[in-house]
Every structure is written in structure tokens, then in C-alpha cells.
Amino acid sequence: MTNAPESPHLLLVYPSTHKLGWARYFQLPSLSLKQVAAATPLSWKVTLADELHDNVPIDEKFTLVGITAMTHQATRAYEIADAFRERGVPVVLGGIHPTVLPEEALEHADAVVIGEAEPVWETLLDDLLHGKLQQTYRAPLPGGTRLTVPWARREIFAGKRYLTTQTLQASRGCPYDCPFCIVTPYFGNSFRYRDPDDIAAELLSFDKKLTVFLDDNILGDPHRAKPILERMKGLGLRWGGQANLRFAEDPELVRLVAESGCIGIFVGIESVTGQHANHPKTANGSTQADLIKRIRDAGIVVEASIIFGFDDHDESIFEKTLRFVRETAPSLPTFHLLTPYPGTALFKQFDEEGRLLHKDWKRYNHTEVVYRPKLLTPERLYQGWREARQEAYSWSSIFSRIKANPRGLFTNLAYNLLRKGPNDALEKDRT
Ligand code: B12
Structure with missing residues (x-):
């Protein structure tokens, strides 16, 4: 032997x-x-x-x-x-x-x-x-416009239970280089897309369960995203992903996103003061409210991510943000605390200005204030963030958002309940 x-x-x-x-x-x-x-x-x-x-x-x-x-x-x-x-x-x-x-x-x-x-x-x-x-x-710093990656090996998840194991990326990279984000320095300053046929073939290997694209901005380059969406039509997919709100300036793209089976999209609003993303968030005279409504009206859940703590944020930011959420009624609002991650321009700036409170990395998690804000105390920023979360996930706020989203009432309610649970639990933990 x-x-x-x-x-x-x-x-x-x-x-x-x-x-x-x-x-x-x-x-x-x-x-x-x-x-x-x-x-x-x-x-x-x-x-x-x-x-x-x-x-x-x-x-x-x-x-x-x-x-x-x-x-x-x-x-x-x-x-x-x-x-x-x-x-x-x-x-x-x-x-x-x-x-x-x-x-x-x-x-x-x-x-x-x-x-x-x-x-x-x-x-x-x-x-x-x-x-x-x-x-x-x-690895060399990525560039160009093509992305080639091997299909994911999903068998490593056997025996574990997740929301879904059908996750993939259609693209990597981002040209916008926002100071608080690591993606441009790390993944390169262009959108690199996979070949639409390769994506479609990988999707065909999936069961018809929930599929999640973990791109930073799957619709970042509409001309390259459209052929991918075209191939997804008819596959019977239900998918979610992340994109820049600007995609909704193009009604045809919104329609295609819906037809390809998109059920939810995560968009970065960043700050309701309209600053802090290096790219214009709206054009053609559309407001963020118009764009959110256009996506909702196509039957797609909009998760709007908002950050508190930028240098122009003072005491008024909490009420301004809650008003924005009431008026635009994204299906799900998500509030984060600004976090200067190492490797970003924001980290360098706060470090040089002596504003980092510590470098205890486990606390760099979007739910703790780790730097000295300009116009608020760290304590007030933290408390304002908590109060805003509580207010946005109170029953009355949830119901008024749901009323504003008549398409997909049940889905919207389910998502809000899923979000309310952990939100309330975190609140209990911290009191
Ligand atoms: C998808 C995503 C999520 C998903 C994660 C889903 C999942 N479980 O995979 C969700 C929505 C849950 C999420 C949550 C959070 N996220 Co997130 N997320 C992303 C996003 C958009 C893509 C990550 C991804 O999967 N990329 C695809 C893989 C293939 O790329 P990759 O992770 O870079 O891995 C490659 C290399 O890094 C390397 N590599 C990675 N690990 C290893 C390990 C070994 C051994 C080797 C050899 C190589 C290697 O090889 C991989 C293949 O090339 C990134 C942005 C980005 N583009 O990276 C942010 C990002 C990673 N998230 C970030 C943050 C801050 C968070 C949160 C803390 C924020 C929050 N409070 O909501 C939470 C934390 C959640 C947690 N699990 O603890 C930050 C991290 C910054 C930092 N310095 O830590 C990023 C970079 C966003 C940003 N713009 O700043 N996130």
C-alpha cells in the first residue's frame, strides 16, 4: 500500500x-x-x-x-x-x-x-x-476597464446558514475618490467591469434565490452596466446591489434595473447638506427626492445611507437629516458615524490635525465617534446619531415611509422590521 x-x-x-x-x-x-x-x-x-x-x-x-x-x-x-x-x-x-x-x-x-x-x-x-x-x-494597483475574476467557490459555505451565498461582483474600482472612502486608492480610479457573458454564465449556475452584487457601484458606468442588465432579464433573478443615486437620472436605466429583477438598491446620500461626495449627486435639475421617488416607483426598495459628523455638521444636522428622510421617504434610511479609516485622505487630515481620539481599531466601526468633530462635541454627535436612528425606526416613522411606498408594501414592512430589531437591540446594549 x-x-x-x-x-x-x-x-x-x-x-x-x-x-x-x-x-x-x-x-x-x-x-x-x-x-x-x-x-x-x-x-x-x-x-x-x-x-x-x-x-x-x-x-x-x-x-x-x-x-x-x-x-x-x-x-x-x-x-x-x-x-x-x-x-x-x-x-x-x-x-x-x-x-x-x-x-x-x-x-x-x-x-x-x-x-x-x-x-x-x-x-x-x-x-x-x-x-x-x-x-x-x-498586487499591482488595478487600472484599465476590464475585470477578470474566477467564479466564486461557494462550497466553502456548505453547512452554514446565510441570507444567501449567491454573492458576486460585476465590477470593481471607482473614479470618484471621496476623502472618506478607501475604494479609489485601493481598487483603482476606474470602473473595471467583467464581461457580461461571464457574469450571465455565473448567474445561470445559481439557484433562483436571492442574489446580491457586492460592487461599490454596479451602475457606475451606465454604458457598461446596461448590457449586463439586458442579459439578466429573463433569468428570473431577484437581486440587490449598491449604486450611486445618479443612475436614476436615466429613466431607461431605472426601468432596465427593475426588469432585470432588482428588488433593492443601496445608495450613498452621504450628507444631506449636499456636500462630501466629490461627484455631483444630482443633475438635470432632479433633486435627490425626485431620484429616490423614481426608483421607488419602479418597485425597488431604496436603502439610503447617510453619514453624520462631517466638518460642516452642527447641531442642526440631526433635524435636517430627519426632515430629509421624512420628505424623500427612502424605504430604509441607514445612519452612520463618520469614521476616518486608515489609508483615506480623511484619516491623514484628522491625524495631522491631532483630532483622532485613539487608534483602537476595533472601535473604528461606524458606531463610535473616534475623532473630534469640528462643530459638535464627540458626545453630542454620538447622542444625536442615536436619537436620529431611534426616531427613524419609530413605528410612526416606519408607517409613514411605508405609506409613501405603495408598491411593495409587504416587502417594505418586512425590511423595516428586520432593521428595527437589531437597531433596538443595539440601543438596549448601550443604555
Ligand atoms: C460588500 C461590502 C460589505 C458587505 C459585506 C458582505 C460580506 N460579508 O462580504 C456588508 C454590507 C455587510 C458590509 C458591512 C460593513 N462594511 Co463593508 N464593504 C463592502 C464592499 C462594498 C465590498 C467588499 C467585498 O466583498 N469586496 C469583494 C472582495 C472580493 O474584495 P476584497 O474584500 O477587497 O477582497 C480582496 C482583497 O482585499 C484580498 N483579500 C481580502 N481578504 C483577504 C484575505 C487573505 C488571506 C488574502 C490573501 C487576501 C485577501 O483578496 C480579495 C480578492 O481580491 C466594500 C468596498 C470595497 N470595494 O471593498 C465595503 C467595505 C469593505 N466596508 C467597509 C465597512 C466600514 C463596513 C462596516 C464596518 C460598515 C458598517 N458599519 O456598516 C460593516 C462591517 C460589517 C461586518 N461584517 O463586520 C469599509 C472598510 C473600511 C476599512 N478600512 O475597514 C469598505 C472598504 C467600504 C469603504 N468604502 O470604506 N460591507
Whole structure:
């Protein structure tokens, strides 16, 4: 009998900072790790530990452990990395936070992937197996207009329950370079789109369940988005995604989005003062209210994301924002606290001005004030944000939004209830 060599075994870890209870079944799995798995040669066995669902198997033997980290996950990612390395298992860190602070990450890892995994991952694995792992693997800064990525390997989610595992991207990158956002420096300053036929083929491999596009702005370049939407018509999809509100300036595009099976779209309003996004949010004389209404009228749920804490925000911002939400009635308003993430122009500015309160990364999570605002105290900004959330998800506000969205009454109610639950729970936690 011969002893077949065992295949190398990769463990991919999604660190979690808190347990979510039942809400974990309504989360999306990590597309970051799904794509790292997809870029891994089939000769490797790949296992996922998602801390929302699993305990990390610290005492098992793996050839390599790969851990992803957004900034708020970095501290936990480092704890897990240290634990594996103490047991002699090599660790590689990747994702947004290790990309912008590779030296910090290297204190906890044998190697760091800087940027997108696809161009460097196979070389890294090969180097590891040949005993010549380097400390950093830097992917070239993306450019151009074409995106080629392997289809996601969804089998790593077997046995775990998520809202859906049918997530993918049609595009990466963004030319707008907003100072608070990391996407342009990290993913390049152009919209790179996948080939529409490749996307359609991947979609055909899905069951007809909810599909979520995790692009920053799937409709960013309408000329390139339209052929994708055309191919999606007739596939019987129900999909959600994220886009710039400006797409609604083109009624034909809105119609096509609806016909392709879109049920919900997340749009960044950023600030109701109309500033802080480097690109005009409205044109052709349409107001944000007109555009939101146009999308709603096409039967699409609009989730409007609004940030509190910009330098021109004073005490009046809370009432102004609530008035905007009442008047425009997006199906779901979402309020965030401005967070200066490392690697962004905003972080550099606040750091230079001595306005960062600390660099405790786990608190860089959009729900804590981590810097000194200009026209408000940190305490007042925090309290105003909480009160605004409570007001926006009071029963009376929910019902008046639903009344303003006569198409899809039931869907709107269901989404609002799903949002109200965790919103109220967070409130209880913090009182
Ligand atoms: C989709 C998305 C979400 C989804 C996540 C769904 C999921 N579970 O995948 C949702 C809506 C839930 C979400 C929530 C949040 N998000 Co978010 N999100 C995104 C978005 C738009 C795309 C992320 C994505 O999946 N990209 C596709 C994958 C393939 O790309 P990737 O993550 O970069 O991974 C590649 C490389 O980084 C690298 N890589 C990544 N990990 C690893 C690991 C290893 C081992 C290796 C080798 C390589 C590697 O290889 C991958 C393939 O190339 C990004 C913006 C962006 N473009 O990155 C923001 C972004 C990641 N989110 C961000 C934030 C802040 C949040 C929240 C904290 C905000 C909030 N309070 O709502 C929460 C946190 C939620 C949580 N889980 O804890 C910030 C992170 C900034 C930072 N420095 O941390 C981003 C960058 C948005 C921004 N413009 O600033 N988000």
C-alpha cells in the first residue's frame, strides 16, 4: 500500500468582533474569502471558519491560515494570527486593513498580501510549499476597464446558514475618490467591469434565490452596466446591489434595473447638506427626492445611507437629516458615524490635525465617534446619531415611509422590521 501525499490544507478565517444571535442567519458570507478560495488551486483543500458561525479551530493542523481584516476586525484578526503562529502554523493576512498598514500586520503574520489576491495568490502558495515564503506580496494597483475574476467557490459555505451565498461582483474600482472612502486608492480610479457573458454564465449556475452584487457601484458606468442588465432579464433573478443615486437620472436605466429583477438598491446620500461626495449627486435639475421617488416607483426598495459628523455638521444636522428622510421617504434610511479609516485622505487630515481620539481599531466601526468633530462635541454627535436612528425606526416613522411606498408594501414592512430589531437591540446594549 502506498501513502498518497496529503493535499495541502488552507484555513480561511473571517474574524468577528461580536456575536449576532439570530441575526447571523441574515448576514452575507465573506466575498473576500470566497474569492481567495476561488483563486486557490484545486489541489488545495480549503476550509472556512466564519466566527459568526464557527469557533476557529486553533488546535488543528493546517498548511496555511489566511485571515481577512477590515479595520474594525484587525485586532481580532491579530489575536487569531498570534494563536496559530504560537502553534507553528504559518499565517497570511490580507484585505483592506493589512493592505494599508502592512508593517503593522507583519507583526502578526508570516506574510501579507497587499491589494487584490488574484494576481499574487498562486505564487504565494507555491513559495510556501517550496519553503521560500516572502513577507509581502503586492498586487499591482488595478487600472484599465476590464475585470477578470474566477467564479466564486461557494462550497466553502456548505453547512452554514446565510441570507444567501449567491454573492458576486460585476465590477470593481471607482473614479470618484471621496476623502472618506478607501475604494479609489485601493481598487483603482476606474470602473473595471467583467464581461457580461461571464457574469450571465455565473448567474445561470445559481439557484433562483436571492442574489446580491457586492460592487461599490454596479451602475457606475451606465454604458457598461446596461448590457449586463439586458442579459439578466429573463433569468428570473431577484437581486440587490449598491449604486450611486445618479443612475436614476436615466429613466431607461431605472426601468432596465427593475426588469432585470432588482428588488433593492443601496445608495450613498452621504450628507444631506449636499456636500462630501466629490461627484455631483444630482443633475438635470432632479433633486435627490425626485431620484429616490423614481426608483421607488419602479418597485425597488431604496436603502439610503447617510453619514453624520462631517466638518460642516452642527447641531442642526440631526433635524435636517430627519426632515430629509421624512420628505424623500427612502424605504430604509441607514445612519452612520463618520469614521476616518486608515489609508483615506480623511484619516491623514484628522491625524495631522491631532483630532483622532485613539487608534483602537476595533472601535473604528461606524458606531463610535473616534475623532473630534469640528462643530459638535464627540458626545453630542454620538447622542444625536442615536436619537436620529431611534426616531427613524419609530413605528410612526416606519408607517409613514411605508405609506409613501405603495408598491411593495409587504416587502417594505418586512425590511423595516428586520432593521428595527437589531437597531433596538443595539440601543438596549448601550443604555
Ligand atoms: C460588500 C461590502 C460589505 C458587505 C459585506 C458582505 C460580506 N460579508 O462580504 C456588508 C454590507 C455587510 C458590509 C458591512 C460593513 N462594511 Co463593508 N464593504 C463592502 C464592499 C462594498 C465590498 C467588499 C467585498 O466583498 N469586496 C469583494 C472582495 C472580493 O474584495 P476584497 O474584500 O477587497 O477582497 C480582496 C482583497 O482585499 C484580498 N483579500 C481580502 N481578504 C483577504 C484575505 C487573505 C488571506 C488574502 C490573501 C487576501 C485577501 O483578496 C480579495 C480578492 O481580491 C466594500 C468596498 C470595497 N470595494 O471593498 C465595503 C467595505 C469593505 N466596508 C467597509 C465597512 C466600514 C463596513 C462596516 C464596518 C460598515 C458598517 N458599519 O456598516 C460593516 C462591517 C460589517 C461586518 N461584517 O463586520 C469599509 C472598510 C473600511 C476599512 N478600512 O475597514 C469598505 C472598504 C467600504 C469603504 N468604502 O470604506 N460591507
